[in-house]
Amino acid sequence: MTASPNLQPSTGPAAPGESPEAMRERVAVLLGRSRERSTRLTALDDGELVAQHSPLMSPLVWDLAHIGSQEELWLVRDVGGREPLRPEIDGLYDAFQHTRASRVELPLLTPSEARTYVGEVRDKALDALHRSPLRGRPLEHEGFAFGMIVQHEQQHDETMLATHQLRAGGPVLDAPAPPRPATPADPGAEVLVPGGPFEMGTSAEPWALDNERPAHTVDVPAFVIDTYPVTNGRYLAFVEAGGYDDRRLWTDTGWAYRVAEDLTAPRFWSRDTDGTWWRRRFGVVEKLPHDEPVVHVSFHEARAFARWAGGRLPTEAEWEKAARFDPVTGRSRRFPWGDAEPGAEHANLGQRHLRPAPVGAYPAGASALGVHQLLGDVWEWCDSGWHPYPGFRMFPYPEYSEVFFGGDYAVLRGGSFGTDPAAIRATFRNWDHPVRRQIFSGFRLARDARPGAEL
Template sequence: MNGQTAAADPEALRRRALEALTTARARTSLLTECVDERDLTAQHSPLMSPLVWDLAHISNQEEQWLVRAVAGAPAIRPEIDSIYDAFEHPRAARPTLPLLAPAEARSYALDVRGRVLDVLERTPLEGRPLLDAAFAFGMVAQHEQQHDETMLITHQLRRGAPALTAPEPPSGGAGAAGLPAEVRVPAGPFTMGTSTEPWALDNERPAHVRVVPEFFIDTVPVTNGAYLEFIEDGGYTEQRWWAPEGWAQIREHSIAAPLFWRREGGQWLRRRFGVGEPVPADEPVLHVSWYEADAYARWAGRRLPTEEEWEKAARHDPATGRSLRYPWGDADPGPDHANLGQRHLRPAAAGSYPAGRSPLGVRQLIGDVWEWTSSDFLPYPGFAAFPYREYSEVFFGPGHKVLRGGSFAVDAVACRGTFRNWDLPVRRQIFSGFRTARDADAAAPGAPGGR
């Protein structure tokens, strides 16, 4: 039963909300119980919060929205609201705050969750915008999973022995070999965004028609092997490929490869969750900024897709004219469709998950790596902030670029064909990659990585 179907059945909705909350909490526990108290309270990078801040922030948001706003109950710990307000304190400053100690944070989380389960059991899931289709519960589950992804980024930045393990992704079989390098997306209208997905967030709404000219898009994300061609061709030393701000960034910080890569004895290695390993050539490139993605695309004689191009490639079914929930159709993601949910701790090889391809034949649009687009993060026509301006509206503008598709670190509850992520174009610690596109009237590159 998918999310749209469940919206018609209150008991199915209740089960779906419970499952989403339980899944998120199990992941939060895994991410915070696999390290000791010192690692929980340390700040592993000024770009990230201490893990113990995320732990209590998750529960504080859950309390504010589900215990107070939905149930109308009094605050449990009103004195900590300002400490865990993400807008009041930048990440770099959070270690200086009087944070709850790990044991106290866990006790608070347990208290809040117990009350929330009571609220879920007795509250009618209709009659108020926050309750229709169990929206508030879905929003809180998505929020927790987004912080779980943030905590997984912190684990990647953390130094020391590995703390997490996971099985390898399924083999890509023949991988990208034998697949066309690019897919043609026909010109014409398609429906972008959604007005029917019950747990869609405000920036995904409303559904509206976009007319997109014909274009070509990569069948698979750009791989490490392809990106190495860019590096070895002097990509990081040729100013002509870079936006001015990107060129200044790589020069100032002496950037010459994706984050966590290093060259040793003629071989490229990377650090992945505490493990050093050779860079796998067939895996989608990871930990690159928007500027790096944009420079590679220029070097390759291509460009980054716009956000609307990405979504049309992912959702448009030319046979019916419909926009699907996911590239493979309307069914919720399964393990054969995409690499999601921290099931694995790396992207799968390019060309994997044939069951997840779009009707046009584009692969791995959901999961594996977040994909940078060329678009600024802007509201859709008819956008209305809900339930608070700070989720999306305050970030709109040219300062943030849109990423689409999700990564291996994203749970399915916080990932769908309409889901929009955004970040600063300098960000590299996130699980970001990209694929490229070209206009239909632009010549196809003659050789991989060539101009």
């Protein structure tokens, strides 16, 4: 069965100061859009839904019921004050009780039962939306709980999209190609970011999660950052120059990982005997497009490339300053292009395209400093560990952010082509283990600015 995830991004995250009436309408639209996407991603035969396509991922049917379980916990039971629908399944869909590899062995709801369950939960959640004042206690103020659940479902939709990439067999998803740039872009172009303070994080974004808060001032020395994410063509030069065999380019941990996993190229790349490079993308094998951002690379690979290219990965603060800082006003923007919610002209988001767009395809989405494609296309590895901001306050539960701080994680910023507009903003923070390659991850380079340097 073919699913067509040609979804149109029409509404982004809630803006500060929205009225309860406008917020209620926005939430209803976003809940509907997220469920449409979940439905399309699970419009498969039962055998495909209950199978574990990779030990790195849950069966798709687990993700579907987990979406419903979280929605029931927060919107039906807490906000709505309703009795539990299926309290006996709470433990089955608690991500902290069962590893992804073990979930296939659990007595999970069948695909039919899962669809019925999430439908019943949604009916009651919409009733809670109708009754909530969207003001008052922090969980309901400005629709936070509803925004949290919208983002949660969209995050699991992106996880399910990654599962689709890992499944064997022919394609079951389809979408049009992304736009091409009006004029060819220079993949090696750079932008100088001036030194000085800027406001990082947010205290005003209604649906910002706890790890994005609070807003605080960070003084960042001048640096240079790539105008675009590193492309397949640039990365291929590293591969063909022997980058995977040059021990000097890798950290001790990265080299041990490369050797243990026998890495020779990004995940899903392959080479013919005649030297032609191919990639596998959602069941389609195609020639490697040199002008698209490289995707499915680990933090360790990104670091090795950076050393080979004479650069480094940006820190998280550098990435956010390049994305948000407006040198004319001195303020930090909601999005690289300004405060307007994401549109199709700004970024490759929302699973409208099943691939990164060629670099230069979204000039309307450039930051005030002239850095392109910071949102969408590929998550970008940053050379920063996962830590709280000064003044961090856990909300509404520690398992979202707090329990992961200080662990073996690296930060990712910016979202990918599989990230929904409602689940991304220039303050949004993601994190994962440095070895992860199944996620839609890429990177761009930075380097220290020379005194008096101009580009």
